[in-house]
Amino acid sequence: MEYLAHLTLNCGxxxxxxxxxxxxxxxxxxxxxxxxxxxxIGAYTGAAFSVFSPLPxxxxxxxxxxxxxxxxxxxxxxxxxxxxxxxxxxxYLAIATLGFSEIIRLLIVNMxxxxxxxxxxxxxxxxxxxxxxxxxxxxxxFISNLMKGTHGRAIISIRExxxxxxxxxxxxFKYKLMAFxxxxxxxxxxxALFAYSQQFIHPNGFNFLWSVIILLMIILGGLGSIxxxxxxxxxxxxxxxxxxLMGETISQWRMVIYSLLLIMLMLWRPQGLFGKxxxxxxxxxxxxxx
Amino acid sequence: xxxxxxxxNNITMKFGGLVAVDQLNLKVFKNDLVGIIGPxxxxxTTVFNMITGxxxxxxxxxxxxxxxxxxxxxxxxxxxxxxxxxxxxxxxxDLSVIDNIRLAGHQGLTYSxxxxxxxxxxxxxxxxxxxxxxxxxxxxxxxxxxxxxxAKNLPYGEQRRLEIARALATxxxxxxxxxxxxxxxxxxxxxxxxxxxxxxxxxxxAILLIEHDxxxxxxxxxRIYVLDxxxxxxxxxxxxxxxxxxxxxxxxxxxxx
Ligand SMILES: Nc1ncnc2c1ncn2[C@@H]1O[C@H](COP(=O)(O)OP(=O)(O)OP(=O)(O)O)[C@@H](O)[C@H]1O
Ligand SMILES: [Mg+2]
Numbered sequence: 001m002e003y004l005a006h007l008t009l010n011c012g013x014x015x016x017x018x019x020x021x022x023x024x025x026x027x028x029x030x031x032x033x034x035x036x037x038x039x040x041i042g043a044y045t046g047a048a049f050s051v052f053s054p055l056p057x058x059x060x061x062x063x064x065x066x067x068x069x070x071x072x073x074x075x076x077x078x079x080x081x082x083x084x085x086x087x088x089x090x091x092y093l094a095i096a097t098l099g100f101s102e103i104i105r106l107l108i109v110n111m112x113x114x115x116x117x118x119x120x121x122x123x124x125x126x127x128x129x130x131x132x133x134x135x136x137x138x139x140x141x142f143i144s145n146l147m148k149g150t151h152g153r154a155i156i157s158i159r160e161x162x163x164x165x166x167x168x169x170x171x172x173f174k175y176k177l178m179a180f181x182x183x184x185x186x187x188x189x190x191x192a193l194f195a196y197s198q199q200f201i202h203p204n205g206f207n208f209l210w211s212v213i214i215l216l217m218i219i220l221g222g223l224g225s226i227x228x229x230x231x232x233x234x235x236x237x238x239x240x241x242x243x244x245l246m247g248e249t250i251s252q253w254r255m256v257i258y259s260l261l262l263i264m265l266m267l268w269r270p271q272g273l274f275g276k277x278x279x280x281x282x283x284x285x286x287x288x289x290x
Numbered sequence: 291x292x293x294x295x296x297x298x299n300n301i302t303m304k305f306g307g308l309v310a311v312d313q314l315n316l317k318v319f320k321n322d323l324v325g326i327i328g329p330x331x332x333x334x335t336t337v338f339n340m341i342t343g344x345x346x347x348x349x350x351x352x353x354x355x356x357x358x359x360x361x362x363x364x365x366x367x368x369x370x371x372x373x374x375x376x377x378x379x380x381x382x383x384d385l386s387v388i389d390n391i392r393l394a395g396h397q398g399l400t401y402s403x404x405x406x407x408x409x410x411x412x413x414x415x416x417x418x419x420x421x422x423x424x425x426x427x428x429x430x431x432x433x434x435x436x437x438x439x440x441a442k443n444l445p446y447g448e449q450r451r452l453e454i455a456r457a458l459a460t461x462x463x464x465x466x467x468x469x470x471x472x473x474x475x476x477x478x479x480x481x482x483x484x485x486x487x488x489x490x491x492x493x494x495x496a497i498l499l500i501e502h503d504x505x506x507x508x509x510x511x512x513r514i515y516v517l518d519x520x521x522x523x524x525x526x527x528x529x530x531x532x533x534x535x536x537x538x539x540x541x542x543x544x545x546x547x
Contacts, residue, residue, distance in 0.1 A: 066420070142407050149406025149413060153393050157382055164380035166364035167342060167374065168394040168460050177401065269352065 020186035037101025042070030042191025063165030074188025222272030325511035394459035
């Protein structure tokens with residue numbers, strides 16, 4: 001039972017990470033590979049707050065402040081990284097953001113106050129399943145509402161055609177930065193939640209492979225689809241566990257099986273499971289009625 | 291005569307050793323309907339790309355109402371009132387027809403990103419207004435019954451019309467059209483000729499257009515600039531241009547006798 005709860009909680013954290021990366025990569029079309037870096041910043045700043053200076057208020061209030069601190073720190077990092085890097089295109093942006101996330105990790109390894117290479121321990125358990133999923137809902141509502149307004153459409157127009165977007169007066173740099181900062185902010189929130197639920201974080205838990213896995217989640221679900229990001233996050237969080245249940249040998253071949261599944265998906269459905277579409281509850285229900 | 295709204299003063303554009311546009315002088319006045327013609331590769335599109343900030347001229351200056359806009363970014367130039375279409379249509383293909391238009395209404399944005407996240411009242415009223423204005427514009431272009439189609443699913447002629455509508459939705463004072471009739475059948479081209487003149491009067495804007503269809507150019511333009519190998523070889527009314535020996539030579543090639 002505890003195992004299931006733990007898995008569900010991890011799904012929630014990865015949903016926040018995937019939905020927020022999807023805003024940057026899927027909606028704005030900016031190829032960021034640094035999401036694990038923002039996740040780490042949120043986790044470590046959130047953890048530092050909880051260990052060194054928690055306020056004398058109920059845990060759930062501290063939790064919200066901690067998530068705020070994690071999110072805002074990651075957003076500030078997003079601004080600092082975004083301003084120089086978002087002028088780069090495609091592969092260059094990917095390399096720059098990847099480099100940034102590794103630098104963050106190395107900085108943490110060398111910071112003794114937060115445990116350095118030994119990891120950060122004794123973090124209070126402020127988060128549980130309920131709080132994590134409350135944040136999942138906040139993240140999804142925040143981003144999907146943003147996308148339905150003019151600002152969100154401006155973000156999508158960059159992915160569609162940057163030159164055309166500029167030609168109708170859209171400051172594409174501003175909107176790239178907006179997507180990047182909001183996306184990294186929510187990765188920071190996911191980090192704080194991660195720290196408050198695991199109670200232990202380690203710099204290796206945020207290496208660049210995680211950025212790749214979060215990217216795979218949104219590619220699997222369909223770049224540009226929030227629904228797809230949610231489904232992709234759930235599938236890739238559960239898949240290793242399912243493989244583990246299938247036995248020792250299969251579990252060892254996990255990464256190979258991952259790659260094969262992805263290759264098959266890309267051949268069968270290159271746009272990902274959902275394409276750019278969203279699951280629309282009211283439309284689904286409406287269709288059933290008629 | 292009053293001052294021009296746009297004045298390209300001796301602008302030059304070099305790409306490495308190639309001089310794509312060579313010391314061009316061009317003026318557009320209020321309510322003007324001006325054409326640019328010339329053989330393939332003459333530098334016409336490059337002129338548009340300089341005016342709209344995609345390229346910065348290697349030399350010379352572009353003055354928009356007394357202000358040098360050489361180094362302004364494209365979005366800023368659009369906000370200053372110059373809007374355009376592209377030779378190879380650049381619509382937001384995977385967005386609906388109406389979203390293509392609503393995006394262009396972005397400049398009048400009156401609410402913050404936060405308002406859209408919390409669905410505030412200012413968000414709702416502004417979006418409603420934006421949608422109504424977009425529908426009014428689509429009606430003019432006879433596209434309102436296709437407002438929910440994805441732009442890529444429109445037939446070619448309608449994509450061209452939608453791109454013009456999108457450019458107009460930014461509320462420009464000067465509209466640049468790069469080969470608006472390309473790929474249209476004679477019927478559509480005729481309709482377009484009428485539409486262009488009508489748009490100029492209705493929206494009270496100036497229009498500068500590049501076109502290979504001589505019928506259309508001679509029909510709608512009041513003044514014409516002729517480019518050849520980046521150089522201005524003639525400038526005048528359609529009548530003057532049609533009888534200009536330099537122009538005839540540029541189009542037919544040097545006569546061998
Ligand atoms: N970005 C660029 N880099 C290098 N050369 C360019 C660039 N843009 C245009 N050119 C060159 O400049 C010249 C003028 O091109 P331009 O597109 O302006 O011609 P055009 O008059 O619009 O022709 P067409 O009627 O075929 O559209 C061409 O020789 C073209 O190859
Ligand atoms: Mg051209």
